Amino acid sequence: MSENSTNAHEFTVSQISAAVKNLLEEEFAYIRVRGEVGRISRPSSGHIYFDLKDEKAVISAVAWRGVSSRWKFQPEEGLEVIITGRLTTFAGQSKYQIIVDLVEPAGVGALMALLEERRKKLAKEGLFSPEHKKTLPFLPKLIGVITSPTGAVIRDILHRLEDRFPTNVIIWPVRVQGENCAKEVTNAIYGFNSLKSDGKIARPDLIIIARGGGSLEDLWGFNEEEVVRAVFASEIPIISAIGHETDTTLIDYVADKRAPTPTGAAEIAVPVRSELLGLVEDLSARLKGAILRLIMNRGDKLRAISAHLPRKSDLLSFARQKLDLLDEKLSNSLIATKAQKSLMLAKIAPKLSLSAIRQRNKDWAKNIKYLGDRALVSIKRLIVEKKNKLDKYAKLLQSLSYNSILKRGFSLVIDEKGKIIARAANININDNLNIKFYDGNILAIAKTKSAKLAAKAKEKNKKSSKSDNKQTSLF
Amino acid sequence: MSEKIKNMSFEQALAELETIVAKLESGQAPLQESIEIYERGEALKNHCENLLKIAEIKIEKISLAKNGKAVGTEKLDE
Numbered sequence: 001m002s003e004n005s006t007n008a009h010e011f012t013v014s015q016i017s018a019a020v021k022n023l024l025e026e027e028f029a030y031i032r033v034r035g036e037v038g039r040i041s042r043p044s045s046g047h048i049y050f051d052l053k054d055e056k057a058v059i060s061a062v063a064w065r066g067v068s069s070r071w072k073f074q075p076e077e078g079l080e081v082i083i084t085g086r087l088t089t090f091a092g093q094s095k096y097q098i099i100v101d102l103v104e105p106a107g108v109g110a111l112m113a114l115l116e117e118r119r120k121k122l123a124k125e126g127l128f129s130p131e132h133k134k135t136l137p138f139l140p141k142l143i144g145v146i147t148s149p150t151g152a153v154i155r156d157i158l159h160r161l162e163d164r165f166p167t168n169v170i171i172w173p174v175r176v177q178g179e180n181c182a183k184e185v186t187n188a189i190y191g192f193n194s195l196k197s198d199g200k201i202a203r204p205d206l207i208i209i210a211r212g213g214g215s216l217e218d219l220w221g222f223n224e225e226e227v228v229r230a231v232f233a234s235e236i237p238i239i240s241a242i243g244h245e246t247d248t249t250l251i252d253y254v255a256d257k258r259a260p261t262p263t264g265a266a267e268i269a270v271p272v273r274s275e276l277l278g279l280v281e282d283l284s285a286r287l288k289g290a291i292l293r294l295i296m297n298r299g300d301k302l303r304a305i306s307a308h309l310p311r312k313s314d315l316l317s318f319a320r321q322k323l324d325l326l327d328e329k330l331s332n333s334l335i336a337t338k339a340q341k342s343l344m345l346a347k348i349a350p351k352l353s354l355s356a357i358r359q360r361n362k363d364w365a366k367n368i369k370y371l372g373d374r375a376l377v378s379i380k381r382l383i384v385e386k387k388n389k390l391d392k393y394a395k396l397l398q399s400l401s402y403n404s405i406l407k408r409g410f411s412l413v414i415d416e417k418g419k420i421i422a423r424a425a426n427i428n429i430n431d432n433l434n435i436k437f438y439d440g441n442i443l444a445i446a447k448t449k450s451a452k453l454a455a456k457a458k459e460k461n462k463k464s465s466k467s468d469n470k471q472t473s474l475f
Numbered sequence: 476m477s478e479k480i481k482n483m484s485f486e487q488a489l490a491e492l493e494t495i496v497a498k499l500e501s502g503q504a505p506l507q508e509s510i511e512i513y514e515r516g517e518a519l520k521n522h523c524e525n526l527l528k529i530a531e532i533k534i535e536k537i538s539l540a541k542n543g544k545a546v547g548t549e550k551l552d553e
């Protein structure tokens with residue numbers, strides 16, 4: 001009946017549970033355990049619960065709220081870590097767990113492996129593809145900087161901006177390491193993007209995310225997936241400048257441009273103002289030179305063409321002279337003919353009887369009329385010939401006249417007396433101007449007087465008024 | 476060509492100014508057009524200079540509410 005009666009001490013459940021608790025807590029008050037982080041949960045209480053495991057066993061671990069904020073590094077699933085803490089039991093259920101004081105990655109190798117794995121995964125999703133890179137604005141109006149508001153990084157950026165091209169800057173303050181880093185940077189990226197360009201806080205058109213150098217753990221926040229995804233989703237172009245040139249974080253892969261240092265980010269963000277001013281000045285000088293040369297060339301051409309234009313009076317007088325000459329010859333020949341005939345008549349007349357004379361007179365009269373008619377015909381023909389010649393010259397004159405120049409876009413300015421005004425200096429305020437275009441004339445009144453030109457012209461006129469007059473009279 | 480100059484970005488304005496200078500320097504354009512594009516070139520130059528002139532550095536810091544939302548800006552206290 002009492003087979004089970006032994007000397008062994010009989011515990012209540014509570015007693016044995018308490019005894020085990022004491023034993024465990026005394027024996028394992030300070031331990032370091034190496035293992036891989038398994039399932040991890042972060043409820044709103046702020047505590048962190050996770051499993052720590054190796055090939056054969058699993059142990060529960062808990063980090064109380066507040067403890068994890070002191071860690072450089074946050075545990076994540078799959079990462080090999082070393083935990084410092086103590087064992088305790090969860091008395092109600094007779095389970096034991098580790099109360100965690102510190103989580104460290106089990107060497108840089110473990111972190112690097114995790115980083116590489118994450119990089120590959122995100123790359124496969126296309127987050128780092130060049131076709132997703134946005135073009136940076138050439139001259140940003142407002143640069144949003146996500147960084148710590150204190151320290152060298154922001155000062156380096158501001159100084160370099162000042163040197164190159166002073167630009168407005170809006171800083172979104174974040175912690176750049178520790179537990180909250182990734183969350184705050186993510187929030188800042190979304191925050192900048194949610195600003196309206198006409199809102200109370202202006203929306204930047206370029207974002208720089210910057211941090212100074214540090215260890216892999218220090219920079220770990222910039223490897224977090226949520227940060228990488230926020231950068232990818234940003235509509236505003238982003239320059240990343242995390243750590244030194246040799247530090248590469250995942251944010252560098254996804255950013256639209258990676259700067260080797262915070263100073264480098266400022267250099268990428270804005271061009272050098274003085275260089276641009278020089279460029280514009282240079283172009284401006286070339287613009288002015290080109291238009292002046294162009295106008296001078298056209299002026300030279302105009303002068304060259306007008307010099308070849310024959311004088312109107314020359315053309316006419318030449319033709320008239322020829323006409324006069326012919327006219328004179330014509331009348332001379334008539335007179336000569338008449339004289340000759342009269343002579344012949346005088347010789348023959350006495351020899352003739354009256355009737356014969358009459359007959360002859362009749363014949364002569366006939367002859368004279370005939371000759372006279374012929375002379376008339378030839379005179380008419382001559383006149384027609386000369387007229388044709390005259391027409392030809394008139395046409396030539398027309399083709400060479402200034403009208404053909406007007407047709408090409410030039411115009412003539414004529415004063416009230418019908419004289420050509422070749423210089424602005426010759427125009428006074430309220431002068432009536434007759435502007436002759438190819439297709440007609442308009443009347444204009446001068447509103448201004450070119451003071452500079454007038455002064456110049458006065459001076460020039462004193463020296464060589466003669467040559468100026470000659471120039472104008474060519475027209 | 477007919478684009479409003481005041482709405483142009485610096486690069487757009489600079490690129491067009493370069494094109495105009497090249498065209499005028501070639502001397503090929505008719506007089507009337509040359510004068511028109513010269514005037515546009517002048518306007519583009521002024522626009523570029525204005526964009527470069529407004530260079531000032533004003534630094535502000537976002538002030539955040541408890542929930543991480545931006546509520547305003549303040550001066551950066553260095």
